[in-house]
Amino acid sequence: MGNLNWISKILRFFVFIIIILAGWFTWSNFKPHPQRxxxxxxxxxxxxxxxxxxxxxxxxxxxxxxxxxxxxTMTNGILLEIKTNKQYPSVPMFYAKVFFESKNKQYSEVEIPTFDLKDYDIIFIGSPVWMYTVSLPVLSFLSERDFDSKIVIPFGTQGGNSGNFFQRFALETKNAKLAKGIAFNKVSGTEPAVLDGQISVWLDEVEKEIAALNN
Ligand SMILES: Cc1cc2nc3c(=O)[nH]c(=O)nc-3n(C[C@H](O)[C@H](O)[C@H](O)COP(=O)(O)O)c2cc1C
Known part of the structure; x- marks a missing residue:
C-alpha cells in the first residue's frame, strides 16, 4: 500500500513537470524572439x-x-540584411525549430536582398552561431550563390562555442577566396568601445590578408 502511494506521488510529479514544459513550449511558440x-x-x-x-x-x-x-561604418561598406519571412519564436521553441529544420535540411524561407557581385571587391558575411554552426538563413543564402573568385570574409556572433562554423562556411561559399573570419563572443554583454577594439584588431589582420590575396 505504502509503495503504491509513492508510485502515485512520483507519477503525479512527472505529469506536473510535463504540463509545465508543454505550457512553456506553447507560450514560447507564440512569442517572437526578442530584438535587442x-x-x-x-x-x-x-x-x-x-x-x-x-x-x-x-x-x-x-x-x-x-x-x-x-x-x-569602419569600411564605408554597403549594409544589407537577410531576413526570414516569419520571425523565429522565443527560446526554447527556437532551439526546437532550428533542430528540426536542420535535421530535415529544410532551411527557413528567407528574403535575400538583391545585389550585383560585380559592384563589390570584398564581401563580409555575418551570421549568428546556431547549434555549433552557421545559421539556417545564411546557409540558405550561401546555397544559392557562386562567389566568382571574390574575397569573402565570414564573421559570427556566439554565446561561447562556434563549433564547426568556419569549416561549414568554407564548404558552403562556392568559388570564394576566403579570408580569416572571427566569432564575437557575448556581444550584448560587451561594451561598445571594447567591441570596436576587437573589430579593429581583426580588421588590421584582414587588411594585410586582402593585400596578400590580391597579389
Ligand atoms: C537557436 C540558437 C542556437 C544557438 N547555438 C549556439 C551555439 O551552438 N554556440 C554558441 O556559442 N552560441 C549559440 N547560440 C547563441 C547565439 O549564437 C548568440 O546569442 C548570437 O550572438 C545571436 O546573434 P543574433 O542576436 O544576431 O541573432 C544560439 C542561439 C540560438 C537562438
Missing amino acids: APRSFPEPAKKYDLGKVLVIYYSAGGNTAEIAQRIS
Whole structure:
C-alpha cells in the first residue's frame, strides 16, 4: 500500500513537470524572439579602405546586426540584411525549430536582398552561431550563390562555442577566396568601445590578408 502511494506521488510529479514544459513550449511558440534595442557607438577610432565593400548579414536578436553595422561604418561598406519571412519564436521553441529544420535540411524561407557581385571587391558575411554552426538563413543564402573568385570574409556572433562554423562556411561559399573570419563572443554583454577594439584588431589582420590575396 505504502509503495503504491509513492508510485502515485512520483507519477503525479512527472505529469506536473510535463504540463509545465508543454505550457512553456506553447507560450514560447507564440512569442517572437526578442530584438535587442540598438546601442549608440562613438565615432570609430580608425577607418579602413578595403575597396568596395558589401556587408551582408542575418541576425535574429540584434547581436550580428550590431557587428555588421560597425564593420560597414569602419569600411564605408554597403549594409544589407537577410531576413526570414516569419520571425523565429522565443527560446526554447527556437532551439526546437532550428533542430528540426536542420535535421530535415529544410532551411527557413528567407528574403535575400538583391545585389550585383560585380559592384563589390570584398564581401563580409555575418551570421549568428546556431547549434555549433552557421545559421539556417545564411546557409540558405550561401546555397544559392557562386562567389566568382571574390574575397569573402565570414564573421559570427556566439554565446561561447562556434563549433564547426568556419569549416561549414568554407564548404558552403562556392568559388570564394576566403579570408580569416572571427566569432564575437557575448556581444550584448560587451561594451561598445571594447567591441570596436576587437573589430579593429581583426580588421588590421584582414587588411594585410586582402593585400596578400590580391597579389
Ligand atoms: C537557436 C540558437 C542556437 C544557438 N547555438 C549556439 C551555439 O551552438 N554556440 C554558441 O556559442 N552560441 C549559440 N547560440 C547563441 C547565439 O549564437 C548568440 O546569442 C548570437 O550572438 C545571436 O546573434 P543574433 O542576436 O544576431 O541573432 C544560439 C542561439 C540560438 C537562438
